[in-house]
Amino acid sequence: MRNDSDFPLMAAPLQGFTESPFRHFHAEIYGTGAMNVTYFSPFLRLEKGDVRPRDMREISTPLNGNHQLIPQIIFKNPEEFTLLVDKIKSAGHTSIDLNMGCPFVPQVRKGRGAGMLSHPDVIEEIGNLMAEMPDITFSLKMRLGTASPREWQPLVDIINRMPLEHVTIHPRTASQQYGGELHTDEFSEFSSALIHPVIFNGDITTPSMIDSLRERHPSIKGIMAGRGLLMRPSLFNEWTENREWPREERIEKLLQLHNAIFNHYRLTLTGGDAQVLSKIKPMWEYFGADFDRKAVKKILKANSLTNYTTAISSLTR
Ligand SMILES: Cc1cc2nc3c(=O)[nH]c(=O)nc-3n(C[C@H](O)[C@H](O)[C@H](O)COP(=O)(O)O)c2cc1C
Known part of the structure; x- marks a missing residue:
């Protein structure tokens, strides 16, 4: 067993996959409650000015009782942000993850998800609102940019001023969607410019990849796995036990x-x-x-x- 309980393992949000039944039974069957595992909900968004009732039920169901859950939101402006935060608070949650990585073109065009990366003024306004909500712990999940892996550069100071528990970085651009090379050099540069703890997310499919990532990027404070955890739901157990399962x-x-x-x-x-x-x-x-x-x-x-x-x-x- 590794004595590494301060290295958080995070189950990424995937719309249509990591909803409450997956999270609940994964936590139950793999015993992740005994490990440092946090699950993120697929993003909640507004539809016709309100959160979909189905999404509210998803973050309020008793199925969530056996795991640590952080709901995620996607928004394009301070109004949407405030409404979503209020709704999530009303469901009893005190941690919220902000989506600035979704590459889905219609969302990006409207300035949501990775589209927010082109609007530093909006990010700054959101940061100011967050500073007025000390009862909520915020985290951020983002890409390096929409078209270029250097678009994070003008955002560093703004993000550093935001009250954030951690920043999860998927080192791709939105135009890469979910494939193509990971920009690990840009990831290193960006993460060393951030004052917040950084979580690495992208293409982790085996327990040994977690170790090689930590060797290559010693400053990362945790990892997040999405598709790799669905393909190999024992990924976190195997890493924690320091034993590849047959x-x-x-x-x-x-x-x-x-x-x-x-x-x-x-x-x-x-x-x-x-x-x-x-x-x-x-x-x-x-x-x-x-x-x-x-x-x-x-x-x-x-x-x-x-x-x-x-x-x-x-x-x-
Ligand atoms: C089908 C699908 C749905 C996703 N839904 C979300 C989402 O709701 N919120 C989010 O931040 N990322 C979402 N992602 C991105 C993943 O959380 C993750 O960042 C990405 O898959 C890279 O990590 P991985 O290689 O470990 O899967 C989604 C990805 C896929 C493939």
Whole structure:
């Protein structure tokens, strides 16, 4: 076991994947409560001037009771920011993560997510509002820029003046979306210019990658994993135990996690097979990483719960 409980491990927000059932059953089955693990909700946003009731339910459900959760928000101006913060406060949360990294073009064009990086004046205003909310702990998740990995440069002083618990950096630009090279040199420069603790996020898929990242960037204060944690939900356990789990062990637990989420959807969703399938099948985009491609394709093609469960039981362990 590593004696490294002050190195936080963070489960990244992924819309459509890391909602409360994933977080709850991941925390339960992998026992992350005993480790320094924090989960982030997919971003909450305004729709027709208010937070969607579904998103409010997501951050208020008792499923959140077994893990440390930080809700994330996406916004384009101080009005949206204040409304979202008030709503999240009313649900009893005292920590909020700010999204300045979402690369989805319609959001970016409106100045939300990574689009905010082109509006230093708005970021400054948000920072001033945050300073008036000492009861809330804020953190920030961002990219290096929208088109160039150097767009962070004029933002350093503004971000340093914001009251932030940490800054998570995904060292890509928004135009790179989720692929292409990670700009690790720019990451190093940016993180050494920041006074806040820096969390590294991007392409972490194995426990040993956490160690090599820390060797390469000794100043990072924690890591955040998204797709890597979905592909290998034991990632944090393996790193904490300092032991790579054999494939059978990883798969046994992953199927346990899948079954718990699947059963939860079967019991709680009222829209029939199609709704259950629409929630559970996309998980295989990542859960399927350790399995035969053809077997995973069968799962993705299943058009009834019967076909789906047959496809799951024929996976080679
Ligand atoms: C399908 C999908 C949904 C995502 N949703 C969010 C989100 O709601 N908020 C956010 O900050 N990042 C979101 N991200 C970005 C991830 O949190 C993360 O920054 C990115 O995937 C890189 O980390 P990874 O390589 O560990 O996955 C999303 C990424 C994907 C692929």
